Amino acid sequence: MTESLETTTDTTDSGPGGYAAARLRLLQEGSRPGPPRRSALAELTDQWLAALLTGGAQTAGIGRGVALVAVGGYGRGELSPRSDLDVLLLHDGSADRSALAALADHVWYPVWDMGLALDHSVRTPDEARATAAEELKVQLGLLDARHIAGDQALTADLRTTVLADWRAQAPRRLPELHALCQERAERHGELQFLLEPDLKEARGGLRDATALRAIAASWLADAPREGLDDARRRLLDARDALHLSTGRAADRLALQEQDQVADALGLLDADALLRQIYESARIISYASDVTWREVERVLRARSAARPRLRGLLGGLGGRSGGRAGAGGGADTGERSPLAEGVVEQDGEVVLARTARPDRDPVLTLRAAAAAAQAGLPLSPHAVRRLSTAARPLPVPWPPEAREQLITLLGAGESTVGVWEALEAEGLITRLLPDWERVRCRPQRNAVHxxxxxxxxxxxxxxxxxxxxxxxxxxxxxxxxxxxxxxxxxxxxxxxxxxxxxxxxxxxxxxxxxxxxxxxxxxxxxxxxxxxxxxxxxxxxxxxxxxxxxxxxxxxxxxxxxxxxxxxxxxxxxxxxxxxxxxxxxxxxxxxxxxxxxPADDWSTPQQTTAEQERLAIEAWRTGGPVLALHARSEAMAPAEAGLLTGGLPADGLLTAAAEGPPEEGTTGPEPIGVELLIAVPDQPGVLPTAAGVLALHRLTVRAADLRALELPSALDAAGAAAGVLLLSWRVAAEYGSLPQAARLRNDLVRALDGSLDIVARLAEREAAYRKYPRRRGVHAPPPRVTVAPGSSQLATVIEVRAQDAPGLLHRIGRALEHTGVAVRSAHASTLGANAVDAFYVTDSSGAPLKPMHAAEVAQKVERALTSPSDA
Missing domain, CATH: 1.10.3210 (Hypothetical protein af1432)
Structure with a gap:
């Protein structure tokens, strides 16, 4: 039935002020968060927009033939506090264009005046269908079309035709939608593993939940329903709380906002929030995997059915005993045995017809191991049956059960999908009860x-x-x-x-x-x-x-x-x-x-490579630092490699040698630019000086090692110095290209002889950095400096754990130098944003520090790092 615009009831003030006040009251109510608030906000917005449409139609002189339609999330009635309003002004083409434009302005401008984001369009039903046929996102939005006001029959006809088009075009459009989902997953990652997840765009997020609704509307396949609605609701609740906490239309759950969101949702802490989000994302991701697999199977069956049907009509005959596939496609239903009670059918692992989960407690692990070894997914129906009917394993497990678990774990990459299928139905925690405590548990460490x-x-x-x-x-x-x-x-x-x-x-x-x-x-x-x-x-x-x-x-x-x-x-x-x-x-x-x-002893000369010995000899001969640079990654650009060799002195002590491809089993080229070896005659302050020079040249230290080298006996006889210090660095440029090698060496020489004030230069650089506004980030925990007891009999080990930062190793070295200890060796490494360094120190006599003295040194270094100006 066609509804006249003049009869539309206005239940709220059509002005922005009245709607804004009612909206604010609704959002401040604490009694009905979640779905009730989203529905109430959508209903309130409907009333406001309906009143705007009625007033605009009267002003423009339009009586019939127009309708206001909510699409997308608004069409589903899922309005979060800062959600966009997706609205279509639908018309039958009878209204004058200028009058239609005036009507649109009457509706759109109050929304903009409110500061609300608006995704709007003005189309006839035919134009809407044509746009949907060209743009998949438009078609997906129209699948959730909902009437707000105006000509209800116009909206109903559009919904009917859009759904019919979607079902007719599904074999072509669903693969396109799948590709879109995969592209989005590659771009935004997997929601169930991200420390700062995008609740909407990441894999397992709200976009994927909407895609599952679209697949169901196609009638080709349907997602597993258990837990799916609750998972979607929890993600929407988290987004609501995020909008209210930040006052922004945000979908990315940043670290600094997680405690507020958790508190708004009544959760214990941010970890509890993330765990709930991960569990929800895991349900949606698993449902997506199962549903897309079913879509592919149905489309494959339909494609195979056409030539088979032509063969039957032509009298060529065909195989008997097939079963009807979903969507009308024929399917042979052939089964290939994989293990006792386990068969393969239609590219999935299912239970044999004779399988008895209630009498075979090992069947769950046997089916999982067979699926993983065959590289096939476990059928959701099989997993569900095992979940409801399988007997628990006796304790201790029988040998076959243990062997099947080991077979499952040893299957490689295909283990992951099978394990997730068992997780989806709670079978893992049934097999291993202790698993529950680590399930979906976040790791607040950027390395993980x-x-x-x-x-x-x-x-x-x-x-x-x-x-x-x-x-x-x-x-x-x-x-x-x-x-x-x-x-x-x-x-x-x-x-x-x-x-x-x-x-x-x-x-x-x-x-x-x-x-x-x-x-x-x-x-x-x-x-x-x-x-x-x-x-x-x-x-x-x-x-x-x-x-x-x-x-x-x-x-x-x-x-x-x-x-x-x-x-x-x-x-x-x-x-x-x-x-x-x-x-x-x-x-x-x-x-x-x-x-x-016997273990090697520090009292015996350490073995050195030929290059290290050459560097030590040259450092002794020249009385100054000698450097050697080695490229560590073939991913280094040719221009960078040229910079390494471009400034070499005539004596050829600075070298750049490219390594071969990474060893089998490694992760490929390392994210480290070069290995830098520095040999220096033994003298105080070498470590902080060298670290400061590297920081000055904007080189990030990924790892460092310092130790003393014994010179060959022939040089000792010639009256050589006590020894040479060898520093091995793994460094990368903070940004831009690597520095010229000659400049690096010259600055190191100047720093060692005191003509280059490293401390002042680094302070100037830090002051320059402070001029630029920085993005809000996570507040790093304070540094921690401890004494590692019993780690060495010949030295005291001081451990430093801190947030990595430019010049950190320089500050640590200076702090140790100010305490008067001697650094016998040093071992520094960087894991993500965390620096973990160990320093073997002795007193002036070369003996380990007394316990009180060691604790005092650790405290002084920690204070120096907490207040760098004191270093």
Whole structure:
């Protein structure tokens, strides 16, 4: 029935002031957040716009043939406090264009005056259909078209035709929509793993939930419904709270806003908020995967049905025994056995007709292992049936169950999808109850790419590639799955994880010896990388302490593989060929100790490479610094490589040598520009001076190592100085190109002889930086400086953990110098935005510091870093 504009009832003041006041009252109400508030806000806005349309129609002299239609999120009645208003002014073409323009202005301008974002258009039904046929986003918005005011029949006809067009065009448009979703996922990432997620655009966000509605409207496929509406509601609630907290139309949940949003939603803290968002995103992502797979299957079946139907009509015959596919396509339904009670059908793993989950407690793991090994997805129907009917496994597990778990974990990349399918129906926590504490748990560390649970699965995936280099791959895979299981508990996660690992290992049926090895792997999974990058490997106490902790060659072999798998699964910043070489060197030394060989001692001359010896000799001969530069990544631009070689002095001491391609199993070219070696005659202040020069040239220090080199005996006899200090740096340009090598050396010479005031130059640069406004960011925790007890018998180890910043190593070096201690060696590394440095220091006599003195040095360095002006 056609509704006259003159009969539309105005239930609110059509002026911006009346609507604004009513809107403000609604948003300030705390009694009905969530869906009730969104619906009330949409209804209030409907009334206001309806009144505007009525008044404008009377002014323009238009009686019938126009309608105001809400589309998109507004059409769904999902108005967040700062949402755009997506509105279509629909007309039948009978009104005068000037009158229609006046009507549109009468509706649009009050919205703009309110400061609300408006996405508007004026079209006839035919124009709307034509635009939708050309632009997928327009068509998606029209699928949610909802009548606001005016000619209701006009809106109803548009909805009917748009839905009919969508269903008719679905075989062509759904692949286009899928490509759009994939492109958006690549651009914005996965919502369930991001520390600052975009609630709308990221994969698993509100856009994907809308895409699932569009697929359902096509009648080709439908998403799994369980939990989907709740997941979508939670994301909308979080967006509402974000809008109210920030006063902006924001979809990205920044770190500094998460506590406010959590409080507005009545959640404990920001971690609880993120976990809830991740759980919601995981439900939407899994539903999307399942639904898009079904769409592809249906479209494939339809395509195959056409030639089959032509063959049947032509009397060529066809295979019998097929079943009807969804959407009308025929499907042969052939089944190929994969394991006992498990078959493959239509590209998915399903349960055999004779399978009895209620009598076969291992069936869940057997089906999962078969799916992962075959590289096929588990059918949602199969997973659901297993969830409702499968018997629990006895404790301890039977050997077959343990073997199937290990087979699942060793399948590589295909393990992830199968694991997620089991997670979606709660089967993982049923198998491993301790998993619940790490499920969807965020990791507030920029180095980590994944949530805790996904990181554990990714580590197992990485470990599967190392199964041929260890004698017990089963223990490696299970340790990979459990190494961070303690992060769901308070305290040191390695200590808590050791206890949990013992319980889980016994539960799944390992014997006492294997349980002990798994517990040791979990307890010490960070031991090798932390020791290799933060301790002096030439100190025999370092190697002996690792050997005592590991206990045996088998555990060491497994720990080496686990360390690399863990780092590779963490993210690009956690592993490199350089870190790998340090860990391998440590493992070699520990292996020798476990085999009964004595540990190297600082009192014996350290082995040096030919290049290091050459640098040391030249530093002794010239009495000044000698530098060597090595390109560490083939990704370096030719122009940068040219700068390294362009300013070389005639003696050729500055070199630039490109390395070959990365080793197999590494993450590819490292994000580090060059390795810089500096040899300097031993003298006070070398470390802070060299670090200051690098900072002055805008070089970011990714890793650093300082140690003293013994000169060849022939030079000692000739009256050489006491020794030469060798500094190894891994550096990259903060921005722009790398500095010229000659300028770097000249500034280092000037800084060492006192003619270049590094402190003043760095202060000038910092003052210049303060002139520019900086974006609001996360407030970094304060630096922490501690004494590492028992780390060395020949020196005291001072550990510094701080936010990485230009000139940080220079400030640390100066602070140590002011305390009067001697830095015997230094080992610095940068993980994401965090600097973790260790300094081996002695007193003036070369002995370790007394406990009170060491604590005092740590306090002074910490104070200097907290207040850099005191350094």
């Amino acid at each position: 790419r994944w949530t805790v649970d996904r990181h554990l699965v990714e580590t197992a995936v990485r470990a599967s590639a190392f199964s041929r280099r260890v004698g017990r791959p089963d223990l490696l895979l299970v340790a990979a799955l459990l190494h961070d299981i303690g992060k769901g508990w308070p305290g040191d996660h390695s200590v808590a994880g050791e206890t949990i690992a013992r319980d889980v290992a016994a539960r799944i049926g390992f014997d006492r010896a294997d349980v002990a090895v798994l517990a040791a792997l979990v307890r010490h999974h960070l031991l090798l990388v932390e020791t290799a990058t933060r301790r002096d490997l030439d100190d025999p106490a370092t190697v002996r302490s690792v050997a005592e902790a590991v206990g045996g060659a088998t555990t060491l072999e497994l720990l080496h593989a686990l360390t690399e798998a863990d780092a590779l699964a963490t993210g690009p910043a956690a592993w490199s060929a350089w870190r790998g070489s340090l860990v391998a060197d440590l493992v070699k030394r520990v292996s020798a100790v476990l085999a009964g060989e």
